[in-house]
Amino acid sequence: MIELRGLEKTFPSQNGDAPTIALAGVDLKIETDEFLCILGPSGCGKTTILKLIAGLIAPDAGTITIDGVAVNAPGPDRAVVFQNFALLPWANVVTNIAFGLELRGMAKTAREAIALDLIRAVGLQGFEHHYPRQLSGGMQQRVGLARALAVNPKILLMDEPFAAVDAQTRRMLQEDLLQLAHTTRKTIIFVTHDMDEAVRLGDRVVLMSPRPGQIREAIAVAIPRPRPVDLDQNPRAIELKTYLWQQLRAMQN
């Protein structure tokens, strides 16, 4: 279980403006193996929460614990999938996927064997020796996902991972991610600004409000898994999306 208690984070100003209060008192509990979506308008601090859990930044106040152990740095139990993929342009697909393992000092043959397995798992056979620029956005994010899975983390932190790909590819990636969440037991924290995506993927949706970033409410999606393909017609999904949209629209005003 991941527990966030009284998290506060303020970013100093870059050019003499008032400092940005990203988070003002965030409390949240995330169950083990839960798929949690964090939804909110831009600037509500959702990415900041993710970076705090990843250990990439430290909170000004409050604590983060994973199974009772305090988080203060990145660790092997967590891996991040980035919005802009963050693939190394000078490395091919295999090397990119094995990068996390390489940093941990795993031998080349061992880490490349794991990378090749994951290439099959995310459906990138035949592209092992391609460079990122030779791949479409959707394929690049499959590499990003495989790189995170390669280190076999308990917790997957995904920062608007499908925001940079076209709608059709996004749906395919969402379905593949659901499949993956079903077969491998992982805690997934998924940041998005897309209500449809949040309802489609999450066990729970945490709605955040901006300036300062706070948790408005946490809603159980309560649609049984495996999720129906025609989710757009599902009354519960429609009801949830309508509600979330009303909340988001109210925040913009």
Added chain:
Amino acid sequence: MATITRDAKLISRHPPASRAVPFREKISAFVRTTRATSLALLGGILAWEIAGHVLQFSFLPPFSAALNAMWRMTLSGEIPRNIFASLTALFIGYALAVCVGVPLGLVMGRYRKVDYALDSYLTILLASPSILFVPILFSIFGTSRLTQITLVFLYAFIIITVNARSGIKTVDSSHVEMARSFGASERQIFSRILLPGALPMIMAGLRLGMGRGVRAMINGEMLIVLIGMGALLRQYGSRFDAASVYGLLLVVIGIALLCTSTIQWIEQRVTRWTM
């Protein structure tokens, strides 16, 4: 996965960069791209030859006379001896510039405090014509090769340092964050992210530095040093031997082109991923 097969079809039209191109195809591509260039050069040489014969200006001998003079000086050993002297100074000065410039630039790019401390010196050196240093170097080292080597070093190391520094600074910060999220140490971030990311800029700096080094070599020799291609140019220039001066010019241009294109060739090998 349906999406992948669709993507695969899209992608297969772009072959991977490593595909081997047949040698004959390479040659014909080379001819195609260099035809206009070679025609233009030949035209220039022809115009020079004709103008030299027709105009009879003492400062414009025909191209053939320049070639003749070049051949004579090569046989007499003047050109080989002086090229050797020039290139020795160039390579020692350039090697020192690389050994100092690259690490200095990397450190400045990485550590903001070092950058703040040294930036003004670098700006001064970059802005001032390095020829200003010649009298000072002359008073320290006299007419010895050390003047020459130091001048090449000064010309070359500035641009090498500046490029290495901006190479580090322009590395995508999301790559650093990614590496950090996988628990990378500072050393790993440097060797696996910053160094490869900065490599294209570093290589461009090495190429520009070579160009400036050649310029420094000739400048120094023409002003003070007693041996080398620049010194030879000065000698023939003061005798108003125009054909020899042009012959030497051709050799110097040839050296400059050869040195920079060698670096460029290496650059293209090691930064293939950017193309």
